[in-house]
Amino acid sequence: MLHFLLHEPIVSAMKSTNFGYIPALDHLRGFAAVLVLFFHSSHFISHKLIYGTPYDPANWARAGNPFSALVIEGHTAVSLFFLLSGFVFTVGSLQKKLNYLGFYRNRLLRTYPLFLFFLILGIAFNTENFSINALLQSVFFMANSDTAINGGAFTFVFWSIAVEWHFYLLFPLLLVCVQKWGWKVLPGLILALLVVRTGAYFAGADMRVLSYWTIVGRLDQFLLGMLAGIYYRTYFVAGKRLDYVAVGGAALVLLLLYGFNQLGGGGANNHLWIFWPTMEAMAWAIFLIGYLSIARHFHHLVGKALVALGTISYSIYMGHYLVLDFFLRHNWESLWRLTDPLATAVLNVFVFMLPLVLLLAATTYFCVERPFLLRRRKYTQAQEPVPQGPEISVN
Numbered sequence: 001m002l003h004f005l006l007h008e009p010i011v012s013a014m015k016s017t018n019f020g021y022i023p024a025l026d027h028l029r030g031f032a033a034v035l036v037l038f039f040h041s042s043h044f045i046s047h048k049l050i051y052g053t054p055y056d057p058a059n060w061a062r063a064g065n066p067f068s069a070l071v072i073e074g075h076t077a078v079s080l081f082f083l084l085s086g087f088v089f090t091v092g093s094l095q096k097k098l099n100y101l102g103f104y105r106n107r108l109l110r111t112y113p114l115f116l117f118f119l120i121l122g123i124a125f126n127t128e129n130f131s132i133n134a135l136l137q138s139v140f141f142m143a144n145s146d147t148a149i150n151g152g153a154f155t156f157v158f159w160s161i162a163v164e165w166h167f168y169l170l171f172p173l174l175l176v177c178v179q180k181w182g183w184k185v186l187p188g189l190i191l192a193l194l195v196v197r198t199g200a201y202f203a204g205a206d207m208r209v210l211s212y213w214t215i216v217g218r219l220d221q222f223l224l225g226m227l228a229g230i231y232y233r234t235y236f237v238a239g240k241r242l243d244y245v246a247v248g249g250a251a252l253v254l255l256l257l258y259g260f261n262q263l264g265g266g267g268a269n270n271h272l273w274i275f276w277p278t279m280e281a282m283a284w285a286i287f288l289i290g291y292l293s294i295a296r297h298f299h300h301l302v303g304k305a306l307v308a309l310g311t312i313s314y315s316i317y318m319g320h321y322l323v324l325d326f327f328l329r330h331n332w333e334s335l336w337r338l339t340d341p342l343a344t345a346v347l348n349v350f351v352f353m354l355p356l357v358l359l360l361a362a363t364t365y366f367c368v369e370r371p372f373l374l375r376r377r378k379y380t381q382a383q384e385p386v387p388q389g390p391e392i393s394v395n
Helices: 002-007 023-051 066-072 076-093 100-125 132-139 158-181 185-202 207-213 215-235 240-262 272-297 300-311 313-329 341-373
Strands: 096-098 380-382
Touching: 023 066, 023 076, 023 272, 023 300, 023 313, 023 341, 066 240, 066 341, 076 096, 076 158, 076 215, 076 272, 100 132, 100 158, 100 313, 100 341, 158 185, 158 215, 185 207, 185 215, 185 272, 207 215, 207 272, 215 272, 240 272, 300 313, 313 341
Parallel strands: none
Antiparallel strands: 096 380
16 A cells, blocks of 8 residues: 555645645655654653653653654644644635635545544444543544543544644634734734733643643644745745755754753643743744755655655554554563663664554555545635745645
8 A cells, every 4th residue: 555655646635626736745744743653652662661650741751862852842743733734724725715614524524534433443442431422522623622532542632633623613714814904913813822821821720731732822833834824825935045944944943842852841831831832833834934945856756755654644643543552552662672762662663663553544544534535625716816826735
């Protein structure tokens, strides 16, 4: 199946009927999905090797350099996913008339077949956690609630699908605001969110829960994606200058993650969570704009491989924890051991788990996702003359 992915004209299934196609976006989707696998695996495996006890985020690992920080703070991949969502919808819908029913129909076809597939499996293998109320919460965009269905490894990442849908519900209104008042409304909303989170912090709120698991903490990441999308449609021209932006953006992401880790990282619960969602999304936005330029230099075979990875990125994200959980349950997570627990985790993921994750993802993509992706339809039409510029794929 993976060989087939590299040779089949998969663009027809992946790209929206509303927009053209930019392969670099699939590169980033694939990277983000694989990074999540390494993030979860590094924490669970290294914790088990060091402490021999159930995972406790209070024992958050300390990075020795910016590259290990990327793995340890790999939750930032979810921020990249959210940024990309804001970006693609804005580029595709800016100065166009949106058919709301068509928009939500396509969103359901994109996200829900695989979501429901794993939800059903989660219920079947964890019947003791089933209740009608929990099921309704999971199905109706509240899977990030503590009382939603707990389907074990099958529903481990469902919280982020709920947050993604909260943005989908808001996007048409945000688009209207941008089309009516211009791009400056978005920084105003980001500032308002920072004020809200600051107030919540002084009111004694659990900032890690608020900023990590909910739309209150995540919305500015979507909004920054929208700002990047407006920039792309208005000013973007691939060239050396933006190639340097990609390099600088990558360095900025790594340095921010390293600094965040040294201050406690994702395991801390402090005032950093007021600003962190905004800061990491800003760094990713800079990198994104540069990457859309520099990716043109990649060899076509490298590009095809990255596109294939991006094509199955949603399946990678949804199914990766099943493979990790299977290895952990059978004590196979450290078949090859090095002196460093983090290095041991990375090695075993790369050699043993990643190939199985890719195989599982390719299977669920072709069997579950793709038949529904082919049913998506156009939901935008030109509202007025649109400035010349590249189009984009929404999936």
